[in-house]
Amino acid sequence: MEQSAAKPIRCRAAVSKAPGRPLEMEEVEVAPPRAHEVRVRIICTSLCHTDVTFWCMKDLPAMYPSILRHEAVGVVESVGEHVQEVAVGDTVVPVFLPQCGECDDCLSARSNICSVLAHRPGHMPRDGTTRFSLAASGEPVHTFLCVSSFAEYTVVDVGHVVKLAAVGPAPALPPEKACLLSCGVATGVGAAWKVAAVAAGSTVAVFGLGTVGLAVAQGSKMRGAKRIIGVDLNPDKMEIAKRLGITDFVNPNETGGKAVSEVITEMTGGGADYCFECVGSTSLMAEAFKSSRKGWGKTIILGTDAGAAPFSISSSDIKRGRSVTGGLLGGIKPKNDIPVLAQKYLDKELELDEFITHQVGFEDINRAFDLLQQGRCLRCIIWMDDGAKENGALA
Numbered sequence: 089m090e091q092s093a094a095k096p097i098r099c100r101a102a103v104s105k106a107p108g109r110p111l112e113m114e115e116v117e118v119a120p121p122r123a124h125e126v127r128v129r130i131i132c133t134s135l136c137h138t139d140v141t142f143w144c145m146k147d148l149p150a151m152y153p154s155i156l157r158h159e160a161v162g163v164v165e166s167v168g169e170h171v172q173e174v175a176v177g178d179t180v181v182p183v184f185l186p187q188c189g190e191c192d193d194c195l196s197a198r199s200n201i202c203s204v205l206a207h208r209p210g211h212m213p214r215d216g217t218t219r220f221s222l223a224a225s226g227e228p229v230h231t232f233l234c235v236s237s238f239a240e241y242t243v244v245d246v247g248h249v250v251k252l253a254a255v256g257p258a259p260a261l262p263p264e265k266a267c268l269l270s271c272g273v274a275t276g277v278g279a280a281w282k283v284a285a286v287a288a289g290s291t292v293a294v295f296g297l298g299t300v301g302l303a304v305a306q307g308s309k310m311r312g313a314k315r316i317i318g319v320d321l322n323p324d325k326m327e328i329a330k331r332l333g334i335t336d337f338v339n340p341n342e343t344g345g346k347a348v349s350e351v352i353t354e355m356t357g358g359g360a361d362y363c364f365e366c367v368g369s370t371s372l373m374a375e376a377f378k379s380s381r382k383g384w385g386k387t388i389i390l391g392t393d394a395g396a397a398p399f400s401i402s403s404s405d406i407k408r409g410r411s412v413t414g415g416l417l418g419g420i421k422p423k424n425d426i427p428v429l430a431q432k433y434l435d436k437e438l439e440l441d442e443f444i445t446h447q448v449g450f451e452d453i454n455r456a457f458d459l460l461q462q463g464r465c466l467r468c469i470i471w472m473d474d475g476a477k478e479n480g481a482l483a
Contacts, residue, residue: 125245125246134268134456140460155238173246173251219231269426274425274426280310286308297366302334
């Protein structure tokens with residue numbers, strides 16, 4: 089479809105209208121893509137704790153009504169002017185972190201934070217508007233993290249999409265697997281690879297064994313870590329954690345009154361070489377830092393803290409060689425590195441299947457929220473088309 093022929097599309101979207109309230113299925117109008125934008129037909133999307141965090145927010149940066157979610161896979165339906173790197177029919181994953189490919193940050197190996205496409209909460213990055221409106225009333229609907237994949241169609245800046253390789257007319261990577269590389273798994277594996285650069289033979293502690301934490305474990309194993317300690321309150325995660333690389337499991341409720349940092353320091357003979365916080369708790373961030381080894385221990389913050397609250401660390405610990413850093417999307421450059429991760433899956437070097445614990449149809453999207461809040465799933469794949477569910481049995 090040429091840009092001149094692109095028309096508004098009406099489709100279903102799961103709209104968030106108030107904090108913590110079930111999403112409402114609405115007919116929305118999706119405007120044609122403008123310059124540097126693509127309109128994408130979503131094949132499947134998923135749900136993570138970041139969405140739940142924003143869904144529950146009563147104040148900024150939350151905006152209502154809005155269409156949530158930022159992890160998905162889809163097919164390009166139409167393109168705006170000046171779009172050259174993707175074409176109609178291409179399979180793409182939208183990502184919340186842009187890569188324009190031209191700014192100093194995108195050209196530097198030291199950063200993955202694009203300085204051209206700045207995030208504008210609730211709006212498109214270049215012009216500060218939205219492409220969604222309620223079909224019945226015309227009321228604008230806010231976008232979310234520049235993706236908004238809880239809709240059958242969405243409009244995304246070309247800097248926020250990554251083209252995936254195809255084999256003949258079909259994508260090389262199954263869509264439900266490609267979806268995971270849009271955020272969660274890429275964040276965890278990327279953090280071990282890019283942010284921490286985990287060294288072979290090292291010790292790692294992972295705080296929080298959700299999708300990101302388990303992906304950190306897998307990434308650390310791929311990097312050659314000899315001991316990977318998982319910290320989580322849910323003992324049911326132990327088996328899958330072991331399959332993805334965890335060698336030791338610490339339940340904070342079963343430490344005999346000792347702090348987790350004390351337990352890890354004893355287990356490792358001085359502290360872990362790398363500690364990853366994957367929950368978004370400031371108290372856990374501080375505990376992860378205390379669990380790192382003096383001299384060279386590195387703590388990597390990956391969890392999303394709704395209040396962006398500070399946490400305190402001692403200057404004397406910093407002077408003794410401990411450090412703390414963080415990384416959005418695990419420090420990866422989406423357009424460069426997501427295709428690398430996709431190929432690792434195809435080469436059977438990267439596990440993705442284990443992360444998909446549930447699958448539902450779009451009409452059951454609120455059930456996905458229930459499953460995640462009950463701690464019963466890692467990733468719940470949400471299929472837009474009921475016919476696509478044959479890719480996996482519904483849970």
